[in-house]
Amino acid sequence: MPLVELRGVHKTYRLGESRIEALRGVDFSLEAGEFTAIWGPSGSGKTTLCNVVGLLDEATSGEVYLQGEPAAKLSDDARADFRNRSLGFIFQRFNLIPVLTAVENVMLPLQLRGVAASEARASAVRGLERLGLAGHLRHRPDKLSGGQQQRVAIARAIVGEPAIVIADEPTANLDSETARDLIDLLHGINRENGTTFLIATHDQRLLERVERRVLLRDGAVASDEAR
Amino acid sequence: MRALVVIAVRNLLQNRRRSTFAILAIALGFAAVNVFGGFTRYMNRSLRDGFIYAQAHGHLALFKRGFLEEGTLDPGRFLLTEEEIARATALLEALPEVVLVTPVLHFSGLLSNGAVSTIFVGAGRVHADVSAIQARASGMVGKLTLFTGKPLQDDLPYGVGLSQGLAALLDLAVDSSAVAVAPTVDGRINALDVEVFHLFQSPMDVLDDKLVDAPIGLVRELLDTQGADRLIVLLEHTGDTWDVAGRLPDLLSAEGLDLEVRTWDVLSSMYERVRNMFDVIFLFLFVVVLVVAALSVVNTINMAVLERTREIGTLRALGMRGSRILALFAVESGILGVLGSLVGATLTVASWVGVEAAKPMWVPPMIARRVPIEVHLVPEHLALSFVFLLALSMGAAFFPARRAVKRGIVWALGHA
Numbered sequence: 181m182p183l184v185e186l187r188g189v190h191k192t193y194r195l196g197e198s199r200i201e202a203l204r205g206v207d208f209s210l211e212a213g214e215f216t217a218i219w220g221p222s223g224s225g226k227t228t229l230c231n232v233v234g235l236l237d238e239a240t241s242g243e244v245y246l247q248g249e250p251a252a253k254l255s256d257d258a259r260a261d262f263r264n265r266s267l268g269f270i271f272q273r274f275n276l277i278p279v280l281t282a283v284e285n286v287m288l289p290l291q292l293r294g295v296a297a298s299e300a301r302a303s304a305v306r307g308l309e310r311l312g313l314a315g316h317l318r319h320r321p322d323k324l325s326g327g328q329q330q331r332v333a334i335a336r337a338i339v340g341e342p343a344i345v346i347a348d349e350p351t352a353n354l355d356s357e358t359a360r361d362l363i364d365l366l367h368g369i370n371r372e373n374g375t376t377f378l379i380a381t382h383d384q385r386l387l388e389r390v391e392r393r394v395l396l397r398d399g400a401v402a403s404d405e406a407r
Numbered sequence: 408m409r410a411l412v413v414i415a416v417r418n419l420l421q422n423r424r425r426s427t428f429a430i431l432a433i434a435l436g437f438a439a440v441n442v443f444g445g446f447t448r449y450m451n452r453s454l455r456d457g458f459i460y461a462q463a464h465g466h467l468a469l470f471k472r473g474f475l476e477e478g479t480l481d482p483g484r485f486l487l488t489e490e491e492i493a494r495a496t497a498l499l500e501a502l503p504e505v506v507l508v509t510p511v512l513h514f515s516g517l518l519s520n521g522a523v524s525t526i527f528v529g530a531g532r533v534h535a536d537v538s539a540i541q542a543r544a545s546g547m548v549g550k551l552t553l554f555t556g557k558p559l560q561d562d563l564p565y566g567v568g569l570s571q572g573l574a575a576l577l578d579l580a581v582d583s584s585a586v587a588v589a590p591t592v593d594g595r596i597n598a599l600d601v602e603v604f605h606l607f608q609s610p611m612d613v614l615d616d617k618l619v620d621a622p623i624g625l626v627r628e629l630l631d632t633q634g635a636d637r638l639i640v641l642l643e644h645t646g647d648t649w650d651v652a653g654r655l656p657d658l659l660s661a662e663g664l665d666l667e668v669r670t671w672d673v674l675s676s677m678y679e680r681v682r683n684m685f686d687v688i689f690l691f692l693f694v695v696v697l698v699v700a701a702l703s704v705v706n707t708i709n710m711a712v713l714e715r716t717r718e719i720g721t722l723r724a725l726g727m728r729g730s731r732i733l734a735l736f737a738v739e740s741g742i743l744g745v746l747g748s749l750v751g752a753t754l755t756v757a758s759w760v761g762v763e764a765a766k767p768m769w770v771p772p773m774i775a776r777r778v779p780i781e782v783h784l785v786p787e788h789l790a791l792s793f794v795f796l797l798a799l800s801m802g803a804a805f806f807p808a809r810r811a812v813k814r815g816i817v818w819a820l821g822h823a
Binding site: 231234236237256257260261262263264265269271273275276277278279280284287288289291292293297336 | 409410413414417418421717718720721722723724725726727728729730731815816817820
């Protein structure tokens with residue numbers, strides 16, 4: 181059973197008087213342990229596809245299955261719980277909570293799950309140390325570099341051991357060297373932990389490292405190649 | 408929940424200036440309502456105690472049925488007889504709530520200094536009872552001496568008190584002699600020599616040139632009756648007034664006494680008017696405070712929601728439920744409400760201490776004398792204000808936060 185399965189998914193936005201078809205009948209599936217990139221030009225529907233898979237947005241039509249369960253049946257709270265337990269997110273702009281320290285940001289998904297603060301802190305510290313941020317546990321995001329912030333975001337995404345990590349342009353705001361390190365890091369996590377990654381990107385360096393590349397064009401899958 | 412509180416507190420600290428303004432707005436509102444509420448309580452208490460104790464009107468007054476409507480036209484017909492007074496007094500004094508029962512006989516006529524005469528109205532009272540009633544007053548009312556001269560004595564019935572305006576009109580002073588002329592209950596004219604024992608200020612300017620206070624013995628002799636037009640009843644507790652007033656008609660009927668009962672608040676029209684006036688002012692103030700405090704919190708939370716829209720999207724993406732987002736902002740505004748109320752309570756107590764120390768003077772209604780202004784802090788009002796402002800603060804956060812939650816995660820994440 182695939183972790184994610186999309187059948188004929190359409191997503192339409194209204195922008196004033198006009199309708200924008202971001203996804204046009206997408207069929208897509210993702211197996212456990214994959215390290216997959218969704219790529220394509222701007223406006224091709226990469227982010228929309230990630231949002232639908234990540235239960236951040238709902239498909240206008242079509243079917244979305246996550247771990248075999250139809251997403252349409254989930255209530256708003258059930259979707260929130262599913263995101264918390266089974267999904268991790270890495271955003272282009274890191275999206276750390278500015279008033280929380282690095283370790284508190286990483287603790288947050290666990291605390292939302294009801295894990296005791298001491299236990300959550302221990303897990304968060306382990307995760308940050310593993311990502312080379314042992315000296316920055318108590319730093320707030322504004323005291324961290326872009327690369328460090330993205331590492332904190334990665335630690336936050338994987339601390340709860342989610343089934344899938346969804347990353348939307350994770351290298352877009354990073355310099356070349358930091359981006360390269362980050363790609364190594366994501367790849368390493370995928371290999372060591374078997375964590376499934378779905379990455380929306382048009383970064384060629386990242387595309388060269390993934391095992392599967394799904395090209396989106398005008399909201400539809402144009403090609404799907406395994407490497 | 409701990410994470411919510413941490414995020415809330417740090418965000419409030421992050422925006423110190425904005426948070427401080429919101430806290431101050433709530434605090435000033437809290438203090439304004441409670442200080443003015445405390446002054447209103449003092450006013451109402453003073454008016455009530457002024458009427459019941461200082462003026463010795465008691466809690467209840469009993470009249471012969473019809474006296475209040477026709478008594479002025481035919482006073483003799485509606486006077487309580489000596490026997491009725493005795494029976495009613497015995498009945499009343501048997502009630503556990505009753506402290507004292509005393510007769511009063513009002514009279515009017517001419518007062519003459521030998522050369523000039525002028526009209527007067529007055530009351531004949533048992534002054535030992537009047538003193539007993541006045542002695543039970545508490546607070547500012549209990550500390551006042553309402554006359555200059557010597558107190559009236561029941562065993563010296565010729566000694567009267569005059570309002571200062573009346574004394575001035577007739578050029579009378581303490582120890583001066585005068586003649587009181589009044590019609591008896593049978594309609595004949597009677598006159599008695601009196602001596603001015605003391606002078607007092609009328610509670611109302613319009614009556615200051617007309618009032619006479621006298622021992623009931625003098626008035627009974629002048630009117631040639633042993634009756635009274637009313638019985639004044641003093642209760643142990645003011646709160647028992649309406650319960651006793653409700654029970655009395657049946658008790659009196661059973662005794663064969665056809666008497667009407669009136670409570671102090673009904674007889675004191677001034678109390679009702681002033682209380683209503685202060686209630687209206689308080690309501691206006693309360694609404695203004697409510698609006699200012701609510702707008703302040705709404706503005707603070709609106710700004711917070713607007714600035715942190717992407718953060719809301721992130722939290723929801725991480726799995727925070729919409730209800731917990733609402734709780735997050737409710738906690739933030741709740742903290743504003745709690746801190747605002749605590750600062751407000753401090754301001755209230757400081758204002759109270761300031762008033763107690765400075766003792767600013769004024770002339771309140773119904774007590775014609777400069778007295779210190781007081782603020783009576785009411786713990787229930789403080790607690791109620793705290794709960795109300797806390798609920799208001801948390802309620803004010805609800806709508807902006809709910810709006811943000813309803814806009815959707817993708818929209819929130821895309822917010823700059």
